[in-house]
Amino acid sequence: MSRNLLLISTSTTHGTGYLEHAEAEIKKLLEGKKSILFIPYARPGGISHNDYTAKARKAFAQWGISLTGVQEYDDAVKAVREAEAVFIGGGNTFVLLRQLYQNKLVEPLRERVRQGMPYMGTSAGTNVAGKTIGTTNDMPIVHVKTFDALQLVPFNINPHFLDPDPSSTHMGETRDTRIAEFHHHNRQPVVGLREGSMLRVQGDKIQLLGPHPARVFLQTGKPMEFKASEDLNFLMEAY
Amino acid sequence: MSRNLLLISTSTTHGTGYLEHAEAEIKKLLEGKKSILFIPYARPGGISHNDYTAKARKAFAQWGISLTGVQEYDDAVKAVREAEAVFIGGGNTFVLLRQLYQNKLVEPLRERVRQGMPYMGTSAGTNVAGKTIGTTNDMPIVHVKTFDALQLVPFNINPHFLDPDPSSTHMGETRDTRIAEFHHHNRQPVVGLREGSMLRVQGDKIQLLGPHPARVFLQTGKPMEFKASEDLNFLMEAY
Structure with a gap:
């Protein structure tokens, strides 16, 4: 599978601007692309799709990438099918996933990702890239x-992980x-x-990025800490 | 409606034992009763129904009240129909509500509460007494x-409320x-x-108990703080 994903824990870290901490990685993900389709369905703080899109547009504009909101198209499925890249922003994961199903975008998104279209998510947009939203x-x-979420990776993600x-x-x-x-009720x-922190997925390879270790929980055994330099590829073989 | 409810935010406050901070109120709720039916479905930390029941049984035994777990009966619906009082303990609200529906206890619990059977909940057991579990x-x-939850009261509850x-x-x-x-998606x-904190409901009257004010959120307007002495009865008239 020619997956090309950047799954970011949070859009904004303490003391930095919107997407600023991930700028270098976003630029690598989108190398050679001129445009990105934004899916604002998670509506953080209940803001409108258009207001949320305007915020994201501003960040990408400074990097020379033109951003449009999926709600600006008459046909959302077609917009996904024709997008150069997709970004799903954070907010409420339940609101987001419900709208993805209602607008029939789940299967088209999976298909485009299988074809190699770059996908990035922050927070709720990272959560829905996992197997289920059960760890939001x-x-x-x-x-x-x-x-059941987009299942772009075969495990679950808990963004904003807090010690x-x-x-x-x-x-x-x-x-x-x-x-x-x-894990009393789920295996992944x-x-x-x-x-x-961010997860960078290219094909069947996964890498942790950012200054912190990630905490990995399997169904049995104690949680394990992994540094960015350590091999996490076993996660891609999860059932 | 002859409701008789004690809805407790948490079973255990910092530095006190299980149910200890609510002892006086529990005794008032259960005045004249000799037994209580415990519903352990929320399984905090994933413990078994029997282990959870043993913990609750110990607390009630010291107050002279005999506690049985609903899982000890062949017919859970009959157990609810014949209970003198019901206590639903905390844990995971989703696991709890799913099991209440699977075992067809939602309607029998509503019916018994309408008839005046004392009901007490802690945490998840308080959450499911509200209109929906949407604020767990x-x-x-x-x-x-x-x-949709038991709807013993016409509003939602957020237990363990944290400033x-x-x-x-x-x-x-x-x-x-x-x-x-x-409140962008729900009215109650x-x-x-x-x-x-605890909410004590008797018929159509409601009272806040405990040392802290409660924070009340309406669909419009700013959140409001209510002390235990203040009138909260408008909550019982919510749609």
Whole structure:
């Protein structure tokens, strides 16, 4: 499969501008491309598709890449079929996946990715690239008929992965506990992607990018930490 | 309606034992009752129904109340129909609601509550007492066919309500932002219930208990803080 993916944990790290921390990697992903199709369905903070698109357009414009929002086309499926590259932005994962199904974009997106079209996601857009949305941190503010996601990779992703705060008195579950509970009901590996981290997938090869290690959870055994230099390719062979 | 509910944010507050902070209120709810039916479906940390039941049984035994787990009965519906009182414990809200539907307990629970049977919930067990589970903090580790919950009250609850940490550099959404996003898609009020807080519902009257104010979110307007002494009865008239 000629996959070409950049899966980014968060669009904005503390103290940097929108997409700024990922700029070099985005430029590599989109080398030779002049345009990108933006899918703003996740609507962070409930903003409109057009407002969200304007924000993304501004970032890509400075890199000489013309960005259009999928909602600007009469035929969303055709827009995906003809896109040079696709970017799905963050926001609410349930709202995003529901709209992808409603507009019948799930299969066309899978097909274009199989053909080698560059795909990038941030946060919710990274979460939906995984097997299911079952490891999102988002609130389930709308119902979606299935949690099966785009399945561009055969594992799940937990973006904005957060280590436990030892000083906290809050009794909510830690992220590790939540993912362990996930593995009582699901088999696929989960990659906890800290803010500032990215996964770069080319064909059947995967690489961790960014300053932090990733935390990998298998169905059995203890969570494992992987540095950017370490081999993560076993994740691509997951069932 | 002769509702008699105690909806507790968390089973265990920082530095106190299981159910300890709610002991006086639980005793009032169960006055004159000798037994309670426990529904352990939410399985916190993935523990078994029997292990979870044993934990709850120990707490109620010291108050002279005999507790049985619904899984100990051949006929779960009959167990609900004949229960003196019901307690649904915390854990994962999606796992809980799915099992309630699978075992056809949703309608029997509603019916018994309408008849005046005391109901208590903690965390996930409080969340499912609301209109939908759309304001849970839990990870969607299993799919559930609908987010419609027991609807024992006409609003949603956000248990373990957490105020933003001003020192955090994490870019994930605050609870306020998440609930504002919820209100882009849903009309019902949401009560943010801080740890240590409880809602006591008797008929059409509701009262906040515990040391903290509750944060109430309507579909429009800014969130509002309500102290335990203030009138929250408008919540019971929500559509």
